[in-house]
Amino acid sequence: QLQLQESGPGLVKPSETLSLTCSVSGGSISNNRSYWGWIRQPPGRGLEWIGSIYYSGTTFYNPSLKSRVTISVDTSKNQFSLKLTSVTAAETSIYYCARHSRLPYYMDVWGKGTTVTVSS
């Protein structure tokens, strides 16, 4: 059974870079039927798609975050990662990683999420 697990610092200072990793188990990240993506949710608010990556390294980013986001993949470790630069307190959120199935197109497997607080 495919499982995803987020990891990374729970506290980031304003203006610094948020870095998270999603470890995939129970299946290969080198799967041509999947994108691997990140979603976030500020406290008490809705979900926002951040971006996704194909195992080949092709990336897709939310246009509103594109200038600050980098998603990368490490197929040898079966992991993918998120970097978000110049964060502000408003980006305090739960960050989820999820598999984005290709045909059909939906987010079928989610990690449990990790809380990242942006504060000095």
Add this chain to the structure above:
Amino acid sequence: QTVVTQEPSFSVSPGGTVTLTCGLRSGSVSTNYYPSWYQQTPGQAPRPLIYSTNTRSSGVPDRFSGSILGNKAALTITGAQADDESDYYCVLYMGSGFWVFGGGTKLTVL
């Protein structure tokens, strides 16, 4: 910028039927957007309910159904139960690897 619209809140009586919708501020939702629906309870990750407009995810009760109604995607809950009280999100696949979430609907069962 693509904006996906959902009702902020809705209420339904136990045993009742409710239809939540998912629209586009500019344009119509069709099956080409592969609308999907997710249920989220407090403290939990979202759970997929419906994908490709009307296909239920594994283990989802058949009281949940999806469709296109007019120019919107719709999630209908028939025979609502107390544990259906949750937040519901729709997602549209915009093509070329891009996805957009709706703002979510908070469903109350009372």
